[in-house]
Amino acid sequence: MSKINLGNFFEDFKIGQKIIHPLPRTITDGDVSFYIALTGSRFALHSSDVLAQKMGYKKKPLDDLLMFHLTFGKSVQDISLNAIANLGYAEVSFPNPVFVGDTVRLETEIIGLKENSNGKSGVVYVHSIGYNQDEQEVLNLKRWVMVHKKNKNEMSNIKDIPTFEKTLAVEKSINIPKQKEIDTLATGGKFFFEDYEVGERLNHPEGITIDDSDHTLATKLYQNNAKVHFDDFMMKSTPMGQRLMYGGHVISIARAISFNGLQNAQWIYSINSGAHANPTYAKDTIYAYTEILEKINHERDDIGLLRLRTVAVKNQKSEEISNPKDEDGKYLKNVVLDLDYTVIIPKNKKK
């Protein structure tokens, strides 16, 4: 038996199989500084202990996406080392806050398999749960990836596809502290749940150019070892011709850009679905706009939820895009991300 882990192929997965991913990670202030430096994120709850304490936390909780990357990165070596493409996400939630000092780990169950008719690959559907050191759930997600087959023409004809909720149901109980009046001079935003309207569109003005060191530092920090992100020599002989940016980094950049207009929406409740519409490479400049898809009242009177669609575009101002897809339903070539997600935002206590 070889000592080298070459990753799993389509045939290696069985429905119901459970995988405990190695490499538990203790999260530190160093990781948090990296996240700010790599994305320019300005959501204040994640930058200031003083503000976090005013908002009911013992100290600043981690940005949900930083926790996502550090936890999710562990699954790459078992699930997607031989992935052709990360096809989608669904039902992603963030049940408990994570703090510096916490140690996170990930477990995965295989929930679906579909062999492709070309005989060369198949789609693997997984359900992953991230835990902290106290066995509390901190991440819950489903995703599906296209993976190479080992034996290209031996057909199993397996086709067992799970169904996913289009949007994650909103729980009765949401695990964030009771919000009193928000210090808008600290958060930088004066808009609350009441101020947003369904159909409203926010063209975020900032653009961020990403360089090779940025995206590779990010992905290495997350101990995500998918070769396509790091190995320029190998990528030169592929149609891409260069290293491909980790899609999660694009999500983080888009979220950071969305700060301008959504300053008080400091918590992600769920990611309902996400598509990496086109690849992103070093030197691309990312812009984004957000549409308010839905306003969701909660039984708590201090918060509400906004279902959002954030579209990220490369090397083109986002306001030039009215619809990210063309008449045939195909993504425009500059669109790199189409993200349907739900955020938590306080209600206006002054009123």
Add this chain to the structure above:
Amino acid sequence: MSKINLGNFFEDFKIGQKIIHPLPRTITDGDVSFYIALTGSRFALHSSDVLAQKMGYKKKPLDDLLMFHLTFGKSVQDISLNAIANLGYAEVSFPNPVFVGDTVRLETEIIGLKENSNGKSGVVYVHSIGYNQDEQEVLNLKRWVMVHKKNKNEMSNIKDIPTFEKTLAVEKSINIPKQKEIDTLATGGKFFFEDYEVGERLNHPEGITIDDSDHTLATKLYQNNAKVHFDDFMMKSTPMGQRLMYGGHVISIARAISFNGLQNAQWIYSINSGAHANPTYAKDTIYAYTEILEKINHERDDIGLLRLRTVAVKNQKSEEISNPKDEDGKYLKNVVLDLDYTVIIPKNKKK
């Protein structure tokens, strides 16, 4: 009302107006590691808790410039998002030390306005004060920036220009611990206040090349969101043709380079004036020299002050520059920084 903050224009400012900048920031060890990695700074007081304790601190205090960037960065979104140029600094002081764990924030008062005769822009003069979580002043600065007007040809003819001290007066009481004999084997420098002479010039031998990821990581870490630093796509259509480096990063690089010759000058007392003489871009290599402008005795017998002029030059050895300005008083094209500042340096207790 739009939910997008497009920044303030010249007409939006009024003399006497006070702005509380959002985004208080808790400073961490991650930020300190970034500062060392981004600048190569070697001032020992800021790297070693053991040395800092010998020098009378509870633990290593932050490098003054790192605190400056993390605090100052907050003002960009309110003051200089629509800035054409950062014209100058004056009366910058560092009244109290800052430590990892402290949370800093910034407030600004508008102290002067001058409309430009071209009708397109004006100069805004501001006085900003940074505070820690205990409301102690940690930064006090004045600066002036040229800002776009909203309505190009409506003239207000406002011209109310404050006066600035050419150098900041030295206080009777300086807030650093009483210095005993300095461990020169730890600080790396054997020269003290007594050893420097007015007119002396130090040609610092090191040069540091800055890449795109370096300066954009720095500026994002400081949550400074001025678009000119990040958005390469936008900058390609400007005369600059590329992202402009944050001037503060150039100050930090010059200060780090000045270590070789000024190892014991570990505290900045004030920045008296500063000019970003020419723009700096990725791939430029920065060199620097320092002149001793003035020696200032203090009533404390353990320390003295040196007023310095550090000139940073790009892509040319600093010893080749005898005067950074030509006969017409214009900066030479390779000069990127002309900084007049005062440092605190211990006296030699062995004598």
Add this chain to the structure above:
Amino acid sequence: MSKINLGNFFEDFKIGQKIIHPLPRTITDGDVSFYIALTGSRFALHSSDVLAQKMGYKKKPLDDLLMFHLTFGKSVQDISLNAIANLGYAEVSFPNPVFVGDTVRLETEIIGLKENSNGKSGVVYVHSIGYNQDEQEVLNLKRWVMVHKKNKNEMSNIKDIPTFEKTLAVEKSINIPKQKEIDTLATGGKFFFEDYEVGERLNHPEGITIDDSDHTLATKLYQNNAKVHFDDFMMKSTPMGQRLMYGGHVISIARAISFNGLQNAQWIYSINSGAHANPTYAKDTIYAYTEILEKINHERDDIGLLRLRTVAVKNQKSEEISNPKDEDGKYLKNVVLDLDYTVIIPKNKKK
């Protein structure tokens, strides 16, 4: 006397001379995050406090190589600022673990000198010891560097060359906690001391491309101020034509790549010898393979040692290299590192 440290030249060194290097460094979580982001290292003991505690530590100890770089970096300004080449290492050991919060420093004794017959340079042999704040040894190493002479044609004919052990002797007592059953679901590897065979070769599949910002951030983080790594303007006028990567960064990248196949070998016992066979530059992609040279039983029944040879190759898959040297004993042009070192690996307690 000039206040500028221009480094020592060959004539400045005397056998028996002792140098206390300045700049003690308190190691932080920021440094650890940087190391992971810069190298992609995945050895679990250094990432998880929970796992480290299961393995008998109070918290995660530092990766041996990160401690090496942070401690060793201090010697550059005194030993190798005028170095032409770092010729070799021997007898490098890691006597005690280092943790975040520890402060490390370095002392060096000159143990040999050999003038080159060309009259222009000489070889300086040094023995350096790193200490933590409690005066415990954390690093012990010998190395030799070729250094410029000040006076090119004045010959001293000095030739006093120390002898080095080919491999460091294994101590009776090894300072790591007693290892119980290893949690292979956390470390990511199921192979133990018993599973490896002398002569076995592991072709590590990952490749990592290094960019300018990566290697200069690393070297600046270590406060290693050798100009060849930072000053692109100066290097453009040398035969190299660009900045040279710090050899230590290549060692760290090779070690990080070797994780895949050596997951449980989480401690370096010694570096027996190391050659930087060819220079590495930005944009090079590093691959590596490892041969098991020797299996060393220890009187402790929980651990054994593996003497390894890891060869790093640039821009060529490591499996294409059967011997890193050609018939004349000269390194192939793509080989960048030939490292002989000994690691500690647990025995299989399940058997």
